[in-house]
Amino acid sequence: MRHAHGVYRAEQSRAIDARAIDDLGIPGIELMRRAGRAAFAVLRERFPEARRLLVVCGGGNNGGDGYVVAWEARAAGLAVELVALSDPDGLSGEAAEACAAWVRSGAAIHDDEGFEARLAEADLVVDAVLGTGLDQDVREDIAQRLDAINAGPAPVLALDVPSGLNADTGQPMGCAVRADATVTFIVMKRGLLTGTAGDWTGPVVLADLDLPDAAFDDVEADAEQLSSDCVSRWLPTRRPSTHKGDLGHLLVVGGDHGMPGAPLLAARAALETGSGLVSVATRREHARSMAVGLPEVMWQDGEDGERLAALEGRADVVALGPGLGRSDWSNAVWDRLIRGERPLVLDADGLNRLADARLERDDWILTPHPGEAARLLGVSPAEIQRDRFAAVRELAGRYRAVVVLKGFGTLVGAPDGRIAVCPFGTPAMATAGMGDALTGIVASLRGQGLAPFDAARAAVVLHARAAEAAAEGRRQVLAGRVIDHLHVVLPQ
Template sequence: MRHPLELYRAEQVRELDRRAIEGHGIPGYELMCRAASAAFDRLRARWPEVRTISVFCGAGNNGGDGYVLARLALEAGFDVQLIALKAPADLSGDALRAAQDWLQAGGTVDEAEASIHGALLVDALLGTGLDRAPSGPYAELIDRINAHPAPVLSLDLPSGLNADTGQAPGACVRAELTVTFIALKRGLFTGGAGAFTGQLLLDALDVPETLAEDLPADARLLEAAELARCLPSRPCHTHKGETGHVLVIGGDLGMSGAPVLSGQAALRTGSGLVSLATRGATAAAALAVQPELMVHSVDNPDALKARIGAADVLALGPGLGRSDWSQAMWSEAMKSARPMVLDADGLYWLAQRPRERQQLIITPHPGEAAMLLGTTSQAIQADRFQAVRSLADRYSAVAVLKGWGSLVATPDGQVEVCPFGNPAMASAGMGDALTGIIASLLGQGLAAFDAARVGVLAHALAGDRAARGRRQILASDLITALAEVLPA
């Protein structure tokens, strides 16, 4: 039915659910039972030693899933405690039927204040319709669940998490495992979702393959196989003039390291030639760090213009600064028709002097995105999908919104999400490395969108490879690890 990498908004998943029920004759209660059965199977596989569980049920169909799972566990010989925030008699529809079947099977219902005694907790409090922070008894029970030492299984998504944005506006369950149903919700892969979902598994509940044929996904996940698809093996007669010449422009006084990292990343990604255009005082230091770089002291726009003429791709911004020299370099580079990756202070100057430009890739973090859109980083994070689409549209560029679950968007609204990367990458220079990687891929002939998304993917996978068993890595560690993830 759906490619396993496709991501949907919550309303789209509800539409898929409706189509299964009304268009294909699958009763809603049957879907509820399938969901609960799938989650119970995952529970037993993940925690085979557990025989005592506490299930927390809300008032809607998510709570109904919980009632069914509780009944299945009871019938399997588990000791099951069920805590409900709404009396069964006050439920309706399939959730009411699920509660009645639970009671008929011999189950009982505890009120929200009951002591929790399960060795495993099952969260079935809130579903995908949440658009505000949980309040009252819901918030209180979520806090109690999080304070309990037992692991948590969340049904569909952790209660309190927004299925579209990945943000938790208030209290939110911290799950060790989340089993989501029908289709992947886009918010599970970006924003703050990673702090709450734990391991994420999908069960499509055996709904018909044709269900989503005319319902395009909102976004798509990147997969590691994209590297081999977009970077085929090179012919044996390849030479350096055929693999792109990247010019990195930056390195104001005191910031010589940033362009060097970008240049090193471009070299490791496969560029045949990489030049640096930098301040005279930093040129010698840059050359000493990486002799394969061609380093040029550029102190005026005319000198930069000559360097641009020899390059295929520009990487503008690493260590660029905000001085008069910086502004002059930025203005000269922006006159060029060369494909360009714009980052760091290159984005600062773009925000000061907005303009459209052909073949442009911008790579802001949330703070830089806020500057480019005239808002706050909190507003950017509140809906990263909307933010990255706005960036791409406003600047007629391919936009990369960095962070956990980095997003890559085209001006026409296509979005891909990177599910790789890790907290050990939270160190200086990571963005400079990404700029060099993307610029290198542009120079090797990839289209802007492909260069951006494959660059983000390679960057994240190299970060994961470098971080194995380590709390923190350096940008140079990631650059070294590129050789382990890029196809030969």
Template sequence: MPTTRLPTALYRADQVRELDRLAIEVHGIPGATLMERAGAAAFRVLRARWPESRRLGVLCGSGNNGGDGYVVARLAREAGLEVTAWQVGNGPRAGGDADAALARLRAAGVEPVGFEAGAPVDCDLLVDGLLGTGLDGPVEGVWAAAIDALNDSGRPVLALDIPSGLHADTGAVLGRAVAARVTVTFIGLKQGLVTGAGPGRCGRLVYDDLGVPAAVPAALGPSARLLDADDHAAWLAPRPRTAHKGDFGHLLVVGGAPGMAGAARMAAEAALRAGAGLVSLATHPEHAALVAQARPEIMAHGVDGVAALAPLLERATVVAAGPGLGRSAWAWALLEAVLDSGRPLLLDADALGLLVEAPRERSDWVLTPHPGEAARLLGREAAAVQADRFAAAAALQARYGGVLVLKGAGTLVQGPAETPGVCPAGNPGMASGGMGDVLGGIIGALLAQGIPARVAAELGVCLHARAADAAAAAGGERGLLATDLLPHLRRRVNP
């Protein structure tokens, strides 16, 4: 049955094709049956989401994705809807499952009409059955025109399995892609649906296993997995009544060059809200008194050089360096001392920029770049990072070690020799200054509390995103501030 509760296992397109094969050849479910189930699942979602729609338009390609579209069109006609089906391309292969679905559509009284570029697609609701998961090159010609027609229609679009034009493995747009209001995906959740351009193109994502036995997906190891803070809930168990601040670590935040005190303060305050026992801030001397006055729980120290930083490093459990650090000689000297301190580290923002100039590898740090920072760390363009975020995260982890957090829509967490995790939570309101500083403080605090690096990164990313979603629900996405997350964060670290 369709569900918005998504499975955690993610797969590449070739793996999903193998799942199809196993269902058909090993478990004896005919391909035509799977196609009927897919179309029926999509039609149920369509009727539940748009019950008032009476005029349905379905754009069908030449493969099995088009076959699913034929089924939806037939079921709609049988339910009394006015249906127009457009055939894009040459039509299905003779004798295949899609060809049989087309014959049943014709028997129901719907004859597909050929699609022509520029032709109107004027219906209450449109269904994208154009291109499936096998797409691996730029969308051109009549296919591009059909996608443009869907996107320019002004009508809601339901995508079957994947929005046409979206790469199933990377989440990249292959020239152009359908912007769906809802996407119903089948059998195996494709990893490209949940990161990069995927979330924006999919709209609401609904999953249906098509009644395939659980043994089918269990036969293949997933290529990635969806993250959920609940998976790590044991690390957020109630604290013992005899607890004291020394039990929960001492995080040192290093940052805040002249004019950039806010970033360091937000990281430090987020660390306190995420449960660190003690938080110190090593910042430029001109900021220390202001930070202490605004948030006295932060032990703010004015640091004019390495000598002043040394005793703070000695007392710290973990160091989070980078928020507002800048790239001056002062910043470089502090970062070198941090790198030489022997403490577990989280590096973000300007610390990553300085790392570009002097690359090194460590096993005991967490790096949290956004796509632009990731591109500089890899010596490539940001567009190349976004074109394949999974590959970029793996390359960064291999080059720099530790645990890598690639921020953005569908934030990735990549550890050494581990299946990457993808965070499905979060919202566009997070595209504002300071969000990364808050995330760095959260992960730093979890590290300071003794949580292993990979778990701290996964849990921190999920807590951050969930807090942002709660803050957006309370007041809207536009105008969301990084500090708006803090009260919601506190509630989420106390489940």
């Protein structure tokens, strides 16, 4: 049976499609018609003012979907022009049937002569050029047409994936159509949710084409798309008799000279997420001054080795890294805590130190951004972004850790190969301190008793949803404001 929030590779989507046709007896042309009708419904909902459509079709089934959308639009009384970038006589199978139905309706098929002029006259462009099977850079002649679509004035609805976007990685294959909305068919594809996908897809709508569950037999989803209710499923309701000792004691360690704000943000986030007790071990000068700013936290002299050892002994979980720096003090603190027995959340300079040490331990959560992930794997950030799913799996397996790979479509990977994708968030989050806040949320949930994978998955959802609430109407949102909005998204 299909996963309710499953995310799939392109080849898996094609296998499910083939099973529906070959094993379950659903005619391929029927699935194509369902796809076309679903896409047209999205078109009418998202672009209700569009009256003049330009449908741009390639070869293969993606082009066939475009022919069906064009037929549906024309039957509904819209003005439709169809441009074929592949010879219609070269179509086969269901795509050829869809093309023939378009021609039988008395409609014309245009070549790409005068393409820019047609783009200028359209209210909406339907992109049906390249589908999920693209495995190499877009041909130069097609790339010119995709660039022209992007340069044109009309919004774009992409079918299945924006043409040129890799359906598995979310990276353009040389170039890609910049869609204003995408309707994808059968299952959610990985590449629509992470990488640079958000720059190309617009809002993504899934049309499952009403396939029976039998079509999904033996096809295990490659990843899970997180839902907004997952936190309430994993975080237990508080009993009336709950006291602070039930909610975990978190120790945050960091804040080298000049960086006291990082552990403060992590501690604030942990308190707002529900930690019963939070201690911060930091530089002596910061411990003395920061208590005024956040008196609910126990500020401790992190330069006192005996006191640090005692704090670690009393803590339920340790968050190491926010503002940690690379000083001798930082290295000494890292060396002591990295080999401790407490559950650990590692971030920022804690991760940079790990990249040098290359060690393993149990019960830890790593929260790298692409640059830190690149250092951990000894590759470039571009290689991490080229296939974020492969990167998070490699990190989780190599370090035997739960890994939160931050960025658009944050990924959470487990050592056993499971991956979850966070579909929430906003570009307004691109500001300093966001990672520190996330570290505090992750560590708080771990301290409240959630398993590492659950704590990380719930944390990225809380963080992103709080940011959405905080950023409403704002181009930029500060990390502190996101922390202030955690209560909006936390279950009661």
